[in-house]
Amino acid sequence: MHELSIAQNIAKIVHQEYLKGNFQSDIQVVHFSAGRMNAIIPESLLLNFNIVKRNYNEMKQAELIIAEKEIIIKCNVCLREYVIQEPVFYCQNCGSSNISILQGKEMYVEDFEL
């Protein structure tokens, strides 16, 4: 259900950036990326975005394209980096629990196309 808030934020950010540019044509595509940690359901996000976008004239035709980013962790002890499929936040090499998540929990509006 957080997809509604996220859709609203995406539309708001795109609208603000659109206003800055003084563009004449409408937005066709919006690219959005989310890490796997965020547990976003793409169908739900699309549904919500398609409702929210109606509030913005320039976005009425816009298609939202969602890219999923893998979870990458780094061990701060042995300095190895991994892509993980399962949520195991131990270093698979040295067993340390001192790890950082390099990628996988961020959500970005990447760009839009006119």
Added chain:
Amino acid sequence: MKIEILKNVLEVNDNLANDIREKSDKSKTLVLNMMSSPGSGKTSILEKLLPKLLFNGIKTGIIEGDITTTRDADRIIGNEIPVVQINTEKFGGDCHLGSEVVKPALDQLHYEKLDLVIIENVGNLVCPAEFDTGADKNIVVISVTEGEDKPLKYPLMFRVCELSVINKVDLLPFLNFDMEQLTANIRQINPNMEIIKISAQTDENVDALLKWIQNNLKN
């Protein structure tokens, strides 16, 4: 034509959350954000905890988050502790509390005059994990009736929290529940997680939670 943006979707929320923490650091107010599935016992824990906090002279305020109704606030309010209820219905029925709704609630509590504010988030293990409320520490409550696999199913929740409160341990004799498996699952997601096992029903070990809060107070 492609226009690059690269903007964090939660930037506005995160910035406001950081403002809240800056202010609560100055006033030495500890802000806790308590999250869980619906029915894990967040409100029952508060009911047991609040008299203990009062008794120990800890000036406390509560923020109650619910999609609708004031049921939880009604249960708490008898305790002479200020409560602000946030219904997220008017914000589109949100399943979580964002910093933009927490900030006015904190102001309404005059949180700069308090030692402690506990936010009872909307019952949900997904969305609240995503949205920084501006709290200093996040707590997840999990009850033994929910099963051992919850941490694996909701890893982000167990990553953003520093303390897991395992509730309803009085029911253990009646359940086929593997406590060791649950704690192993929690530690797999978050090896540094602190764990306190309690029963809000019987008051068992609620004092350990009180002690954890006292140890984390800012003054």
